[in-house]
Amino acid sequence: MKILSVSTATNHLSVALNEDKKIIVEKNEHDERNHSEHLDPLINEILVNNNLKLKDIDRFAVAIGPGSYTGLRIGITTVKMFASILKKDVVGISTLKALAASCSDQKSLIVAGIDARNDNYFAGAYIIDSAGKLVNVIPDGHYHIDTLLNAVHDYLEQSKYAKLIFIGSGFNKQGKLIKDLHVPFTYGTADQNVVHAGIIGKLALDEKAVDPDKLLPRYLRRTQAEVDWHKKTGKPFGPDSNYVEEV
Structure with missing residues (x-):
C-alpha cells in the first residue's frame, strides 16, 4: 500500500511516501511558518521523483492535532481534497501519537x-x-x-x-x-522531538479509514474564534465537530 502522509501541525513541515511500513522518502522543512506555500511543492517533488501521480496513492494520512490551528487546517484540507476527489482512503493520526511513536x-x-x-x-x-x-x-x-x-x-x-x-x-x-x-x-533527541510524516504513514497502515468529510482537527482546547462564536450565538459548547461544521 502506497501512503502519502503530511504533518502541518507545528512549525515543522513534513511530507512522506511510505510503501506499507517502509518509508520511501520523507521531506522536512524546519522552523517554517508558510506551510500553505510549501506543502504542495513538497508533495509534487516526492511524486515526480518517484514516478508517481496522486492517483497512484492508495491512502492519505495527516496529523489531525493537537497543534497550530491554521497549520492543522492546511494539512487536513489538502488530504481531504485529495481523498475526496480521487475516492481514496484517508486517515487522521494524533500528533502526540506520532511523536510518541518515535x-x-x-x-x-x-x-x-x-x-x-x-x-x-x-x-x-x-x-x-x-x-x-x-x-x-x-x-x-x-x-x-x-x-x-x-x-x-x-x-x-x-x-x-x-x-x-x-x-x-x-x-x-x-x-x-x-x-x-x-x-x-x-x-527526546532533536529528531524525536519533531513530528515526522514517515511515522504518521506507518501508524496509518493499521488505522481505519474515515469519510473525508468527517476528518476534522482535534484542537483539544477552544479556539478564540469558537469562544467568540459562543458569545455571539449564545449556543452551548459541544464537540469541536459541531462548531467546525457550522462555520
Missing part, C-alpha cells in the same frame, strides 16, 4: 507533548505493549504541567514502568518539577 523503548512511559505556553501542554502518555503496539494510557489533552505530572505520577504508581521519556517541545524547562517525581527520565 520512541521504541518498551520499558519507559513515553510522555509526548507540545508546549502550549504558560506552563500548559498539549500532551498524552503512551506505552509500547508486549505486542509492540503503541497504547495511549494518559489521554491526549490540554494540561497544566502540574496536572500532567500528577497524572504521570499516578500512572507510575500502579504500573511496572520505572523510567520516563519526554518527547516534544518545552519539557526541558520543567526539569525541576520532573525531578520531583523521583523517577529516572530523559528527553
Whole structure:
C-alpha cells in the first residue's frame, strides 16, 4: 500500500511516501511558518521523483492535532481534497501519537507533548505493549504541567514502568518539577522531538479509514474564534465537530 502522509501541525513541515511500513522518502522543512506555500511543492517533488501521480496513492494520512490551528487546517484540507476527489482512503493520526511513536523503548512511559505556553501542554502518555503496539494510557489533552505530572505520577504508581521519556517541545524547562517525581527520565533527541510524516504513514497502515468529510482537527482546547462564536450565538459548547461544521 502506497501512503502519502503530511504533518502541518507545528512549525515543522513534513511530507512522506511510505510503501506499507517502509518509508520511501520523507521531506522536512524546519522552523517554517508558510506551510500553505510549501506543502504542495513538497508533495509534487516526492511524486515526480518517484514516478508517481496522486492517483497512484492508495491512502492519505495527516496529523489531525493537537497543534497550530491554521497549520492543522492546511494539512487536513489538502488530504481531504485529495481523498475526496480521487475516492481514496484517508486517515487522521494524533500528533502526540506520532511523536510518541518515535520512541521504541518498551520499558519507559513515553510522555509526548507540545508546549502550549504558560506552563500548559498539549500532551498524552503512551506505552509500547508486549505486542509492540503503541497504547495511549494518559489521554491526549490540554494540561497544566502540574496536572500532567500528577497524572504521570499516578500512572507510575500502579504500573511496572520505572523510567520516563519526554518527547516534544518545552519539557526541558520543567526539569525541576520532573525531578520531583523521583523517577529516572530523559528527553527526546532533536529528531524525536519533531513530528515526522514517515511515522504518521506507518501508524496509518493499521488505522481505519474515515469519510473525508468527517476528518476534522482535534484542537483539544477552544479556539478564540469558537469562544467568540459562543458569545455571539449564545449556543452551548459541544464537540469541536459541531462548531467546525457550522462555520
